[in-house]
Amino acid sequence: MTVHMDVEAVRTGGIGLRGLAPNGQAASRRVERPASTAADRNRGFATGEAGRRWQAALAAVTAGLEHRLTWQGDQVVGSADDVEAVDQEARTRFGGIQSRFATGPTR
Amino acid sequence: MPTYQDALSAEPSEFLAFASEMIAAATDLATQQTDYAAEVAEINRHWQDTANEAFNGEAGNVDAHLAQVIGEVTAAAGGLAAAGAQMLAECTVLKAADAALKATGFTVQPAPLVTLGPSQRTAIAMAGPFGGFIEAVLQAQAMAGTLGLQSMTALVNAADATAGAALSQAAELLKPLDDKTSGTDRDLQSHAVAEDHSTGGTEEEEAAAEEEAEEEPQEATTEEEQESTEQEPREPTRPPSGQPTTPGTPTGMEDLAQPEMPDFDDPWGAAELPGTDDVSGGLASGGGLGAGGAGGGLGAGSGVGGLATGIGTAPQGGMGGGAMVGAATGGVGAAGRGKGAGGGMMGAGGGRGAGSAPDDETTRESTLTEDPDEDVWGIAEAADDRYE
Numbered sequence: 001m002t003v004h005m006d007v008e009a010v011r012t013g014g015i016g017l018r019g020l021a022p023n024g025q026a027a028s029r030r031v032e033r034p035a036s037t038a039a040d041r042n043r044g045f046a047t048g049e050a051g052r053r054w055q056a057a058l059a060a061v062t063a064g065l066e067h068r069l070t071w072q073g074d075q076v077v078g079s080a081d082d083v084e085a086v087d088q089e090a091r092t093r094f095g096g097i098q099s100r101f102a103t104g105p106t107r
Numbered sequence: 108m109p110t111y112q113d114a115l116s117a118e119p120s121e122f123l124a125f126a127s128e129m130i131a132a133a134t135d136l137a138t139q140q141t142d143y144a145a146e147v148a149e150i151n152r153h154w155q156d157t158a159n160e161a162f163n164g165e166a167g168n169v170d171a172h173l174a175q176v177i178g179e180v181t182a183a184a185g186g187l188a189a190a191g192a193q194m195l196a197e198c199t200v201l202k203a204a205d206a207a208l209k210a211t212g213f214t215v216q217p218a219p220l221v222t223l224g225p226s227q228r229t230a231i232a233m234a235g236p237f238g239g240f241i242e243a244v245l246q247a248q249a250m251a252g253t254l255g256l257q258s259m260t261a262l263v264n265a266a267d268a269t270a271g272a273a274l275s276q277a278a279e280l281l282k283p284l285d286d287k288t289s290g291t292d293r294d295l296q297s298h299a300v301a302e303d304h305s306t307g308g309t310e311e312e313e314a315a316a317e318e319e320a321e322e323e324p325q326e327a328t329t330e331e332e333q334e335s336t337e338q339e340p341r342e343p344t345r346p347p348s349g350q351p352t353t354p355g356t357p358t359g360m361e362d363l364a365q366p367e368m369p370d371f372d373d374p375w376g377a378a379e380l381p382g383t384d385d386v387s388g389g390l391a392s393g394g395g396l397g398a399g400g401a402g403g404g405l406g407a408g409s410g411v412g413g414l415a416t417g418i419g420t421a422p423q424g425g426m427g428g429g430a431m432v433g434a435a436t437g438g439v440g441a442a443g444r445g446k447g448a449g450g451g452m453m454g455a456g457g458g459r460g461a462g463s464a465p466d467d468e469t470t471r472e473s474t475l476t477e478d479p480d481e482d483v484w485g486i487a488e489a490a491d492d493r494y495e
Contacts, residue, residue: 017146017147020146023142024136031125031128031132042117042118043116043117044109044117046108057279061176061284062136063283065139
């Protein structure tokens with residue numbers, strides 16, 4: 001199969017995923033105050049308390065989304081690091097072989 | 108369930124504002140989804156391997172989750188907006204009715220209950236004979252007002268219950284993704300780092316090694332379970348150091364393979380007899396006279412003496428002392444204390460005895476009847492006569 005990676009671009013993409021992760025929290029933060037206000041100004045209404053619970057559930061969802069995107073970013077960056085390490089190791093190995101050829105066999 | 112007073116003081120418009128922000132939140136999530144898809148596409152443009160395929164599978168899960176959440180948020184917002192608008196309308200009518208009743212002089216109690224107000228009672232009192240008629244009309248209006256307010260309160264309650272149940276159900280539908288943050292380090296470490304495969308085997312062997320590595324955790328788990336269930340400690344089967352093991356003997360030959368031996372603590376140690384009552388010890392160390400004679404007869408008759416002398420153990424040496432005079436005397440005497448110089452058949456036995464047996468032969472009673480003053484064997488003049 002084809003194996004290809006532009007290490008720097010992929011690493012940048014992983015960092016981008018990390019940076020993108022917290023954006024989902026904006027959704028739950030946006031409804032936090034309206035949910036609280038609706039509950040406070042409509043006392044006795046079941047809808048008000050249900051709105052609080054709904055906002056808390058959405059906050060949990062966005063938090064999980066942030067963690068997942070952060071984790072994905074870590075995985076992508078880690079994959080880029082791994083490929084770079086493999087390339088570095090192979091380069092060192094072949095460099096050693098080349099130097100042995102240059103110096104000839106030793107006893 | 109809101110009371111009449113709750114309904115009067117309610118601001119259902121806040122539900123509409125909440126629903127509007129829900130829509131905005133769904134828009135935020137949609138933007139997040141778009142940005143995420145763009146980032147994934149950008150990564151995929153520079154990455155192609157099996158790890159990338161796995162990443163895309165994971166990205167697909169997140170995208171589907173985002174789409175589902177956006178749909179649920181939108182639906183919840185739509186339901187809340189509708190319920191909020193309904194409650195707003197009902198509460199508005201309720202407030203208007205309450206205000207109209209109060210404007211006409213009725214008193215509205217929190218039940219809700221509409222009663223005649225003070226101005227109305229004054230008017231009835233001033234009406235004279237028509238007071239009864241006016242009171243009846245006002246009471247009928249109050250009754251109708253009460254029924255109307257109760258009906259509208261019930262409608263508000265019904266709308267609130269419906270909206271609350273729908274919102275609660277929407278909250279339960281919001282399930283967060285599993286948190287994989289705790290396994291980040293392990294996942295990163297699981298990536299194969301570059302290794303020198305120049306000394307490795309074939310690809311098949313490497314594949315087999317990878318399969319074994321995958322099976323190791325399960326095997327380790329089963330071993331731990333077995334160890335937890337087996338409380339018996341494992342004893343080492345190795346023989347003690349310095350102690351050669353006895354070679355196996357053929358079946359049915361056990362009696363012949365192991366000659367009867369006295370119980371020595373260490374069969375490879377110095378051959379010392381354990382005590383004066385030991386039969387073999389007596390035979391070997393019974394002095395230069397009686398014991399030596401007995402050994403000579405036994406050894407000559409059976410031929411065991413040859414074998415016994417060669418082995419050099421204490422009882423067999425004693426027996427062989429007489430049969431193979433020279434060998435037994437020289438060998439044992441050299442290893443012992445140099446007592447083998449006595450010469451002759453009896454001297455051989457005595458030499459063996461002196462070489463290995465304890466020095467308490469003087470306490471043993473001889474079975475020979477002889478005159479101690481008579482030097483029958485000519486040993487009284489020996490320089491190392493132990494009986495002197």
